[in-house]
Amino acid sequence: MTRDPNDKAATMNMHSAAAPAIELRGVSKSFSGAPAVRSVNLTAPHGAFIAIIGASGSGKTTTLKTINRLVEPDSGEILLEGEPVHASPPHLLRRRIGYVFQGVGLFPHMTVGENIAVTPRLLRWDEERITQRVAELLELVDLPQDYAQRFPSMLSGGQRQRVGVARALAARPAIMLMDEPFGALDPLTRDALGREYRRLHERLQLTTVMVTHDVLEAMLLADTILVMRAGEIIARGAPHELMNEHADAAVRELIDTPRRQAERVRSLIENAAAHG
Amino acid sequence: MDERIAAAWRVLPDYLSQHVVLSAASLALGLLISLPLTIGAIRSERLRWPVLAFASLVQTIPGLALLALFYPLLLALSAVSLRTFGQGFSALGFLPSLLALTLYSMLPIIRNGVTGVLNLDPAVIEAARGVGMTDRERLWRIELPLATPMLMAGVRTSAVWVIGAATLSTPVGQTSLGNYIFSGLQIENWVSVLFGCVAAAGLALVTDQLLGVIERGAARRDRRSIAAALTLLFAGIAAAAATPLLQQRSSAYVIGAKSFTEQYILAALLAERIEREGASAARRAGLGSAVAFRALANDEIDVYVDYSGTVWANFMGRTHTPAREVVLREVREWLQQTHGVLLLGTLGFENAYALAMRRSQAEKLGVRSIADLAARGSELRIGGDFEFFARPEWRALQEGYGLRFAERRQYQSTFMYKAVAGGEVDVISAFSSDGRIAAHDLIVLDDPLQVILPYDAIILVSPRRVNDPLLRRALGPLEGAINVDIMREASLSVDRDAEKRTPAQAASWLAQRAGLGS
Numbered sequence: 001m002t003r004d005p006n007d008k009a010a011t012m013n014m015h016s017a018a019a020p021a022i023e024l025r026g027v028s029k030s031f032s033g034a035p036a037v038r039s040v041n042l043t044a045p046h047g048a049f050i051a052i053i054g055a056s057g058s059g060k061t062t063t064l065k066t067i068n069r070l071v072e073p074d075s076g077e078i079l080l081e082g083e084p085v086h087a088s089p090p091h092l093l094r095r096r097i098g099y100v101f102q103g104v105g106l107f108p109h110m111t112v113g114e115n116i117a118v119t120p121r122l123l124r125w126d127e128e129r130i131t132q133r134v135a136e137l138l139e140l141v142d143l144p145q146d147y148a149q150r151f152p153s154m155l156s157g158g159q160r161q162r163v164g165v166a167r168a169l170a171a172r173p174a175i176m177l178m179d180e181p182f183g184a185l186d187p188l189t190r191d192a193l194g195r196e197y198r199r200l201h202e203r204l205q206l207t208t209v210m211v212t213h214d215v216l217e218a219m220l221l222a223d224t225i226l227v228m229r230a231g232e233i234i235a236r237g238a239p240h241e242l243m244n245e246h247a248d249a250a251v252r253e254l255i256d257t258p259r260r261q262a263e264r265v266r267s268l269i270e271n272a273a274a275h276g
Numbered sequence: 277m278d279e280r281i282a283a284a285w286r287v288l289p290d291y292l293s294q295h296v297v298l299s300a301a302s303l304a305l306g307l308l309i310s311l312p313l314t315i316g317a318i319r320s321e322r323l324r325w326p327v328l329a330f331a332s333l334v335q336t337i338p339g340l341a342l343l344a345l346f347y348p349l350l351l352a353l354s355a356v357s358l359r360t361f362g363q364g365f366s367a368l369g370f371l372p373s374l375l376a377l378t379l380y381s382m383l384p385i386i387r388n389g390v391t392g393v394l395n396l397d398p399a400v401i402e403a404a405r406g407v408g409m410t411d412r413e414r415l416w417r418i419e420l421p422l423a424t425p426m427l428m429a430g431v432r433t434s435a436v437w438v439i440g441a442a443t444l445s446t447p448v449g450q451t452s453l454g455n456y457i458f459s460g461l462q463i464e465n466w467v468s469v470l471f472g473c474v475a476a477a478g479l480a481l482v483t484d485q486l487l488g489v490i491e492r493g494a495a496r497r498d499r500r501s502i503a504a505a506l507t508l509l510f511a512g513i514a515a516a517a518a519t520p521l522l523q524q525r526s527s528a529y530v531i532g533a534k535s536f537t538e539q540y541i542l543a544a545l546l547a548e549r550i551e552r553e554g555a556s557a558a559r560r561a562g563l564g565s566a567v568a569f570r571a572l573a574n575d576e577i578d579v580y581v582d583y584s585g586t587v588w589a590n591f592m593g594r595t596h597t598p599a600r601e602v603v604l605r606e607v608r609e610w611l612q613q614t615h616g617v618l619l620l621g622t623l624g625f626e627n628a629y630a631l632a633m634r635r636s637q638a639e640k641l642g643v644r645s646i647a648d649l650a651a652r653g654s655e656l657r658i659g660g661d662f663e664f665f666a667r668p669e670w671r672a673l674q675e676g677y678g679l680r681f682a683e684r685r686q687y688q689s690t691f692m693y694k695a696v697a698g699g700e701v702d703v704i705s706a707f708s709s710d711g712r713i714a715a716h717d718l719i720v721l722d723d724p725l726q727v728i729l730p731y732d733a734i735i736l737v738s739p740r741r742v743n744d745p746l747l748r749r750a751l752g753p754l755e756g757a758i759n760v761d762i763m764r765e766a767s768l769s770v771d772r773d774a775e776k777r778t779p780a781q782a783a784s785w786l787a788q789r790a791g792l793g794s
Contacts (some may be wrong), residue, residue: 025745070405095408109421119407167407 018081021175022067023047023209027076029062036062038231039076045176049201049208051222053215053254059231060211064177067209068097080175095119098168098176098206102183104160106152111139112163113148118215119171135167140200158189165197169204176201178210182217194221227251280467283778284456289519292475295452296516299439299479302374306381306434313382313387315415324390333382337630339380339441343448346372347567351574366407368576369560373445373452379433380441388430394422398433424678424718428491432484443472447535448567449560449576453479458562463537463770463779464690479646483509529747532568532580533561534688537767537779538627538709542581544783549750549792564654565590565663572616575740579747582736585729587611589668597672600730607734616739620748621755625709627764628731632706632718634696645722649703657683659692659701669728671703676727690771693718709733709760711768733758757790 002193022024022044029037037059051058065071066101069090077086078085085093116137117130125133141162161182168176181197182190199222201208214217218225219239226243227235227242235242235251243255317324329718357649365371378511396419404414420427443454458474459465480553486505493502518552530548533543540561547557560577566619569591571577586605588594598606604622631646643649649656658681664670673679681703687695689707696704705719706713708731713720735754741747766786769777777785 004543069404070402071615089409089410091413092409093408094406101399101402101406103395103397103399103402105399105401105406107403107418107422108397122408161414256598 002125008166019079020044021081022209023064023077023079023082025077025079027063027066027073027078028187029059029066029071029073035231037066040231040233041158042226042233044209047205048224049198049222050210050224050226051218052209052211052226052228054212054228056213057077058228060228061179063181063210063228067088067175067177068094068099068212070094086088088091089183090120095171098173099179100161100164100168100181101179102181104164106160108152108165110151111148112143112152112155113154115163116148116166116170118167121172126130126238133170137170140169141166142196157185158193159208161185161193163243165200166268169200172264174249176206176208178208180212181210183212183214190217198222215254219255225255229255231249278467279778280465280776284468284471285457287468288475291451291453291455291472292479293516293519295439295454295476295479297444298370298373298377298433298445298450298515298791299442299453299483300513300516302377302438302442303376303381303431305378306438307431309378310385310389312384314386315420317386317390318393318415318419319411320688327386328390333374334363334379335383339376339444340447342376344418344564345370346376347448347570349569350375354574356620364574366576367574368449368571370450372448373442373450377438377441377445377615381438381528384430384437386430389423389427392426393419396422408720425491425495428487428494432487432491434488435483436480439476439483443476447483447564448561449563449571451533451560452746454560458535459540459779461688461690462535462562463540463776464773465776489556491501515751528555529557529741530577531557531559532563532577533573534565534568534580535562536707537580537711537770538763539706540779541766541782541786542623544780545754545786546579546581546735546751547789548780548783549754550678550747553746553750555746555750569736572736572738573617573740578738578741579620579751580736581733583731584734585628585669585731587734589729595668597727597729600732603730604732604734611736616617616742618737618742620735620737620751623733623735623754623758623763624756625733625758625760626731627707627709627763629664629667629728630706630708630723631673631703631722632696632713632720633703634699635717635719637702638719643721645724646673646677646679647724649721650679653680653703654682656681656702657685657700658703658705659685659687659695660705661689661692662686664705672727676725679718709763709767710768711764711771713734715772717766723775752790754790757792758786762786762789 020043022042024040024042027037028035040059040063042050042063052063054060061069067080067085068074069085080097107118110118113134114160118136120130120133134148135145138147143159143162143166147155147159152163155163155270182193185193194217201205210218210222223238224236225239225242226233234250235246239248239255242251243259244252246252246255299436313327317327334468347367351581354364354367400422401414402417404418409417429463442452443457445452446454446458453472453476456468456475460472486509489505490502493505503679524594531546531550533539543561545558547559550557560571565586568577568580569582573579582601584607587610588603592607592610608619611619631649631724633643636646636681641652643652660670665686685701687696692704693710693712693716694705695701696718706718708720712718735751737747763786766782769775769785770779770782770790
């Protein structure tokens, strides 16, 4: 992968290779008195793919949004490459972090190409470089080049989210934050997009934090899973560790859910075959 | 073609062009003020409520009242400006209309703009923040472009309102399509009223359609149709702005007229006399009574006809009722001393307030004088024009005769005569020189106690024209030339339903009858 010397993300990547890409230290946040996140610690080394799972209201989205300051924590510290996020204004911080969410939020008055080019334009890249980058990204997310001139309203849900991913990647961020990115898609599209994203993650050497309520998706995509409940991280580890070795029975059961479901499906199919 | 339609067509370029210029200027100024306020209201919640509340409040003030309120305000400002900078400005006509209509235009623009932005899809706003836009970038690149169709719909509403409300600028002395409506209503020329309504509605419709093309063009990013519509709009405004220049009518004299038939005829008569001397004369017709006098005292109009009793009671604030000559003398002195206004002469007739009834009913009840009426009043209903019940005459009548009525109603004067003729009311506050007294077979009740003020028609001249020889030459011969009978007949010829004369035709007839040559 070629990196541009003007690219902030690139320079940041290099200046402190020793520090983890993302680090949260004792981060807490309350909304009108009700605690949403309580003293969360999280470390993501370079190249990590972390999934945060948990029920609605467990604080996983809030935790994710403190990283690009869409939510400002009440206390605690957040470091990217060892540098506190508060060192620069939020909009500059966000330009070097990719952000994809369930609502996608493509700008309806802009073409696909213009949507993808949004962050590079904010960073005042020259037009030639932007055009080139848009073409590159359309290819990367597997969309035909002529889609650059289309408007978001003309796309399917899956195509929209591909554009959402391309927009997030446009300014070559080192970090990607994803909030239920494929939650609104049909199962087939969801599976395909998930796998494609995992390949991009490898290829571009990204550090990804993904929030999902889908345990299966977390197990298939992430290297590390964090389980949240009532604002706290109650378990963390590789999927197989959590499933087999975790002390909390509820966590073991949660992580085991997809396997049990798969077995039930298989036995249903086998029974049907035996009786049919 | 009907003479009334032909007459309406002749003044259309003047009325329409002034209407267009006024509306366009008001809307442009309204946009200039509304857009920053809209942006402020979007960005600051603390500003949002006061801005929207203010704009809504303005909208609740009736258009006519808003226009009327700007006149005294500007007059006071002009006086301050004159004192401090030695330079005053006209408080009449374009300026008060522009300011009132500008205020009027703001609500739809601000409300639609703010609503348009605040109701955007939250996902789009989150995405705008997520990609790293500042608040300002988000506003200009995302929120305003997406709210543009809604904002344009607001501009369209505003344009239609302004064009409609601009017809109300006639009474503060601004020529507009409202001149057709106000004068038509006064002289019962319904063709003229209809003509004014159709012209204003047509203008509003065309403007709305052109703005609609721009709105749809903006939504589809169709630059060509936007450019075409904008070109047409600006061509229309430019043509309107150029019309007065082409006509080259920099009038030397400005003649005022209040808003009733006699005044329209007399203004035409004064204009005819001045033009006969080779000078040009413009008219500011349909002025409110106090507006006309203040405009004269401020040199904004040069000459108009008022009535001695009006000056005595309204402007001098006197409450007693001396003899006719005494009133005239004191009025003349007061005008000269306090305002530098010249009472050039009396026309020779009175237009006093009078109580009038249907002849048949008066005979049946045996009522001949106001004293007779006092005995029967409690069974009867009285109708007055808009100012009558607030005037000293009404108080004097009540106190002098102990008059009491079962009910009182207010009418625009045309409808007041219709009301008494149709039996909706029994007694009205008529004007003694009004042609409609005879036309509707009404009788004027005697005033044995002489509580009603004398109202001699007087020619008033503005301070700067006091020593103007042309004006004296033109208007001097009018002294005592018009008696009440020919004035009534002239007014009736304009007011009646068949074989109506225009005020100008009636003025020529009057001049002939008064022996002023043809």
